Amino acid sequence: MIPPLRSxxxxxxxxxTAWELQRHLAALRRDNAxxxxxxxxxxxxxxxxxxxxxxxxxxxxxxxxxxLGAEYVEVDRGGSVTFHxxxxxxxxxxxxxxxxxxxxxxxxxxxxxxxVRALETALSEVCISCGVAAGLRPPYTGAWxxxxxxxxxxxxxxxxxxxHGVALNVSDxxxxxxxxxxxxxxxxxxxxxxxxxxxxxxxxxxxLAPLLAGRLAAAFGRVHLPADGxxxxxxxxxxxxxx
Numbered sequence: 001m002i003p004p005l006r007s008x009x010x011x012x013x014x015x016x017t018a019w020e021l022q023r024h025l026a027a028l029r030r031d032n033a034x035x036x037x038x039x040x041x042x043x044x045x046x047x048x049x050x051x052x053x054x055x056x057x058x059x060x061x062x063x064x065x066x067x068l069g070a071e072y073v074e075v076d077r078g079g080s081v082t083f084h085x086x087x088x089x090x091x092x093x094x095x096x097x098x099x100x101x102x103x104x105x106x107x108x109x110x111x112x113x114x115x116v117r118a119l120e121t122a123l124s125e126v127c128i129s130c131g132v133a134a135g136l137r138p139p140y141t142g143a144w145x146x147x148x149x150x151x152x153x154x155x156x157x158x159x160x161x162x163x164h165g166v167a168l169n170v171s172d173x174x175x176x177x178x179x180x181x182x183x184x185x186x187x188x189x190x191x192x193x194x195x196x197x198x199x200x201x202x203x204x205x206x207x208l209a210p211l212l213a214g215r216l217a218a219a220f221g222r223v224h225l226p227a228d229g230x231x232x233x234x235x236x237x238x239x240x241x242x243x
Contacts, residue, residue, distance in 0.1 A: 002221070002222060003046070003099070004089075004217075005036050005037065005038060005095070005213070005225070006035050006228070006231050007040055007200060007210070007213035007217075007224065008039060008228050009209050010041040011041060012044060020190070021039065021235065022092050022163045023163070025037065025231075025234055026094050026158060026159075029161050030159055036091065036092045036093070036095040036096065037095075037227070039091070040213060041090050041108055041216055042086055042090060042208055044085065044086070045069060045083040045086070046083075046085065047071065047081055049081045049182075050078055051078075052078060052185065054081050054134065057081045057181055057185050058180075059180075069105050076156055077155060077156045077164040078140075078154055079154040081184070081185065082152050082184055083166055083174055083180075085177060085181075087170055087171035088169050090205075091165045091166050092164060092165040093165050094162060094163050095161065095220065097162055098160050100220050100222075101114040108126060109160050113158065114156070116155065118220055119153050121215075122154065122216045122218070122219040123153075123215075124143045125219075126208065126212050127150060127194065129146075133145065134150050143168075147189050147190030149183065149186070149189055150169055153165070169192065169194065171201075171203070174191075178191040196201050200243075212241065
C-alpha cells in the first residue's frame with residue numbers, strides 16, 4: 001500500500017502561526033501520530049532571512065522592510081532572504097525523510113538532495129501545467145524561467161522530519177516586494193510569476209493548491225489524500241487557524 005501525503009489548505013496565515021504549527025506537526029510526525037502532510041497557504045507580507053543570509057542581501061535593513069508594511073523574521077531554514085505574501089502559494093511539507101528518500105548509510109535522516117530535487121520537479125510540473133516552461137538553473141535551487149525565479153525553496157531537516165518548504169509566485173503581487181532585497185542572495189537572477197510569464201491571470205494560490213499537493217505527492221512516491229481527522233485534530237490543538 002502506497003503511503004499518503006495528506007494536504008490541507010489553511011488560507012492566509014501569519015508567518016509566526018505557521019512556523020509554530022510546523023514545529024508542532026513535526027513533533028507529532030516523529031512520533032507517528034500523523035501521516036506525512038503538506039500545509040498549503042498564503043502569508044501576509046513577510047520577509048524571512050535564512051541561516052545563510054548576509055546583511056547586504058537586505059540593503060535597507062529590517063526596519064525599512066517593516067516600515068513598508070511587511071514583517072521581517074530571522075528563521076532556521078537554509079538559504080538567504082525571501083518574501084512571502086498575497087498572490088503566492090506557500091507549501092510546507094512535514095515528512096519523515098528517511099521513509100521517503102532513504103539513505104542506507106544514514107537510515108535516521110534521509111537524502112536531503114533527493115528531497116530538494118523532488119520539490120523542484122513538483123514545482124516545475126505545476127508551472128508547465130499552467131503553460132509556463134519552468135525548469136532548473138544550476139547551481140541554484142528552485143524553479144526558473146530563464147534567469148528569473150518563479151518558485152523558491154528553503155528547507156530544514158530536524159530529527160529526520162522536514163520543515164519549511166516552497167513558495168510559488170502565482171500573481172504579480174509579490175514581485176514589487178522582491179525589489180527591496182537580493183532575493184535568495186542571488187545577485188545575477190531576477191524574480192517572476194506565473195502571471196507575468198503568460199499564465200491565466202485568474203489563477204489563484206488556493207486554486208493551484210490541490211495541483212501542487214498532487215505533484216508533491218507524486219514526486220515523493222506518495223498518494224495524495226485530503227487531511228484526515230488526526231491531522232485536523234493536530235492542527236486544532238496548535239491554536240486557532242482557518243478551517
